[in-house]
Amino acid sequence: MDKNAKIYIAGHLGMVGSAIKRNLVAKGFTNFVSRSLEELDLLKEQDVASFFETEKPEYVVLAAAKVGGIVANNTYRAQFIYENLMIQNHVIHQSYLHGVKKLLFLGSSCIYPRMAEQPIREDSLLTGVLENTNEPYAIAKIAGIKMCEAYHAQYGCNFISIMPTNLYGQNDNYDLEKSHVLPALIRKMYLGKCLMESDWTKLRTDLNKRPIEGVNGSFSDDVILQVLAKYGISSQNNEVSITLWGTGSPMREFLHVDDMADSSVYLLLNYDAPDTLPSQVNAGWGEDQTIKELSEIVRKTVDYNGKIIWDSTKPDGTPRKLLDVSKLNSLGWKPTITLEEGIRRVVTTYIN
16 A cells, blocks of 8 residues: 555544545654535545546545444434435445545444344354444444445455444544443543542533533533533532443443554455455454443542442443454454543543
């Protein structure tokens, strides 16, 4: 892969896309073509076709997607399946039409069956029922994998797929309605700590940067407390509590986005579309912990000393989701950023 090759990263401003670009830049790649959402709507086929005709990228990283946590996935089911299918269809098909040398499609570990044997191997795909709360998103991602495989089988396209576990890191989404579990934990506990310390300056600064339902730091104390309580951050009778969904018993694996980016670039440089299936490659740490254990790591890192309440009336999601990463390891790549170190980095960046 020539260092001057033209590279298009769809979703270059998102957490994964921006990390992949940073990694490529660090390795000496210089020729990037980028478009913001305002400049290029990937839901519009003709706009995508015109972009590829004009720019003619040689390599494509498809990191653009509509993503979110369990609440967003379960609430916006139609948007999650429609928008992700459209983005994939347009970018993958135009990559074929315009002779892209290699495309990397980013999926998700939620493609695998809800009760898949642990750790989950790549050949577990399509062997069981999916988790209902994120089924539309998972189906879209499965379609993306199969589209890459089909275009390789019929047209010889070098289109590959990587399936990361739960990701976190720089440029994550801290929207309390739409974020994944780890950024939500960090923000809830940070705001809870602000309440415990009666530090309204830091609390208002946080809300000014990331308003909740339009409520920023300029609103009254009462309004701010009401919107925080709606999202499980409560201050009553001088006691602060954080309410978290489910029982805390599901087990989850996490990978820092910088490790994810490094594994993605490694595959771009060292892995070609195979003729045998499954073609996708799992990317993860290889170990997991319960959500309750995760919350304690975050609590310690943020230094939140308030109460944690588990709302067992809310869904837990998939009981366990640990990826078998032996395929990626056998290709010569392993992660380096531990969960504790990764969370420390994220919390430091968030607070700053």
